[in-house]
Amino acid sequence: MKSLAVLAVSCAFSAVAVADDSDWPSLRGPRHGGAAQATLDATEGAGFVVAWRTALGAGYSAVAVAEGRAVTLFSDGRTDVAVAFDARTGKELWRHAIAPTLPGRDGSFDGPISTPVLGGGRVFGLGPRGHLFGLDAATGRELWTVDLVTREGAKLPFYGFGTSPIVAGGVVVVPLGAAGGGAIAGFDLATGERRWRIGEDGIAYQSPIVLSVGGREQVVAVGDTRIFGIDPAAGRLLWEHAHGGEVHPIATESIVPVPAGDGRLFLKLRQDATAVLRIVPRPDGGASVETLWTAPVLRTTYVVPVYHGGFLYGMSGRSTLTCVDAGTGEVRWRSREPGDGF
Secondary structure, eight states: OOSOEEEEEEEOSSOEEEOTTOOBOSTTTTTTSSOOOEEEOOOTTOOEEEEEEEEOOBOOOOOEEETTEEEEEEEOSSEEEEEEEETTTOOEEEEEEEEEOOOOOTTOOSSOOOOOEEETTEEEEEOTTSEEEEEETTTOOEEEEEETTTTTOOOOOTTOOOOOOEEETTEEEEEEEETTTEEEEEEETTTOOEEEEEOOOOOSSOOOEEEEETTEEEEEEEOSSEEEEEETTTTEEEEEEEOOOOOSTTTGGGOOOEEOSTTEEEEOOSSSOEEEEEEEEOTTSOEEEEEEEEESOSOSOOOOOEEETTEEEEEETTTEEEEEETTTOOEEEEEOTTOOOO
């Protein structure tokens, strides 16, 4: 979108019951699955109304919401900025300058790609030039900033840094793609000092998630050729697996793993095929990885699907909304609506 807009949508239903974790503190929500945990009373005539609307500049960053604040990143035409709004009223609370705007390439728009993460009264974000930063969520005051290129040896991706950081195990987890065991790194929440770095792999625009494996919360991060399971508090590599995907912007370079039930992960591995993997925990804390299926479904798209009730819902190409059985890869239905799914 040339002009990014922030929208707050209110429910006009007669009754709305929302789970305690109804905040949306990072990319794809509190469970990293893209599904809102809410029950809506869809009586006749019910629907949604726009509570407020604010026009911003260019960018691809989504919106993170926690503790009554909605935070996103965008370009004001000269500078990439982080901005916070009152989630209920839309009033701008503060604005923080990250760095001069990184121009878009090959037809992409200017502005940030990464989505910030909120936690513990702080905002953590990643600008497209590689500036990882921590801010006070109430005031926008900068607590620290780290240049991942100059200090950590991360390589600037073609379209700029697009990975969305997460908070897990008391650190900010960010894929780097740096040489010498620096595929993934964890940074101190209070100071920005690097606590650990792990793995050998290239990184483009992939984002990590938190997943429970055998009852143990761990970070799962995908690189160009491998997938890693990490204990974020200890900075320990628990397991890794060569996923065999195709290194391409619309394949492994833009993977966001999708939890698909019972230790399973959906991955967009190739331009023409996707897969569901099963992570099987071992007594020593590690895990083995099995491929349940590969199929030509939910492919040739940047859209990350949503898992719900045993099914994956997402785009195939740019035009076809598709429902896939997460256990088998079988297509259950297709629909041409709602249109362009780029």
